[in-house]
Amino acid sequence: MPAIDPSVAKVLDSRRPTHEDDDEDALIAELEDEDDGAFDALRERRLEQLHAEISRAKLMKETSHGTYMEIKDEKQLMDITTSTKLCVVHFMKPDFNRCRIMDEKLAVLAEKHFDTRFVSINVDNAPFLVVKLGVQVLPCVIAFKDGVGLDRIIGFEGVGRKPDTITASEVEARLLTCGVLVRAKMNEDDDRRRARQQEQAEDEYDDDWD
Template sequence: MSNKRIETLAARLVEPNNPRNRAQDSDDDDDEALFAELEAEIENDGSYAMREQGLEVLKREMERMQALKQNQHGSYTEIFDEKEVIRVTAQEPKSVVHFYHSNFKRCEIMDKHLALLATKYFNTRFIRVFVENVPWLVEKLAIKVLPCVICFLNGTTKDRVVGFEELGNNDAFTTAVLELRLSVSGVLQKQQPSGVNDIYNVSSSSAIRTKRKEQDDDRDIFDLDD
């Protein structure tokens, strides 16, 4: 059994739970059952050396992925404390922060797409922060227009997406369009960690062909100075 196959099996243990299929209270039992299944697959390998190697790789991969999971990787979470936002962005190698306001529809649209990307790019931390909770950061980062998504690499601001202009200036843009745009900054790791299957296929051509709806788009911008 190849290391790639083993890593793929390990990734199944920490894939985000499907709320339709798994109850939160039974997660631990389900994880134990899945671990036993993966261990059995490795034990069935004909080579003793490969079995030992496989179990060791599985253990390391599980420990790594579980550590990420405990730090909220794989989910899109909200942070309310300004100091905590600073700490997370400083310590995480890759993080994406959505500065939002609850009264703006386009921020809700951005939330929907970032929540999907969070489950796909497990090595990147995705968070949202209410601008009124982080006044110092809003001023420090010169955030004027919402939604504002800022990419951090090793504690340094690398890139930002302001409004929807770079996303086709269209409320109906696809998650793939946002994914393509964020990938430019390097905050999204192209290779899926541990061989986790894609949630959806990304098509550059379809992103480029995204239709633009000009009517009212220019006026649909939330300005913090207003």
């Protein structure tokens, strides 16, 4: 049998799989398996979170979270404040201009803060609570947590930069300080956009009567 040229033998040896190569391939395969397992676990956790969020959103919708509702009966209002963890109640009269403005801002916040229930009640429909809670100046917004009053906004006091105007962001900031809202969700751009839309609507209304 002819002898193999030493240089050729060296090349063949370099192409022959070694134990080190086998170990490296096995390690790579093991790491790939671990990556797949980690990805599957991450995907599984994310699916669980999504299902939980969907269930929570459905529950909130069923309990009127995300809406701003007028309550007609003070007994119903007491049930809401005692059965809801976070609740904002606006004591108002519908023909008061400042109450109307506060209604507009709270309706905006209600759509963004699903963790908190937002409701209003005409003071004429809540004589017992008006006396019990000492509601004297309107609008009066009271923040409740587990049925306990945390803070109240009387008129526009301590909210707006100007005495006769408020923005949804300013009301949100005030409610955040007492913990009845979980986190900030408003910004000044939202307020400016809504102000422009309201001005346009008013201009169109005026044009109809020209």
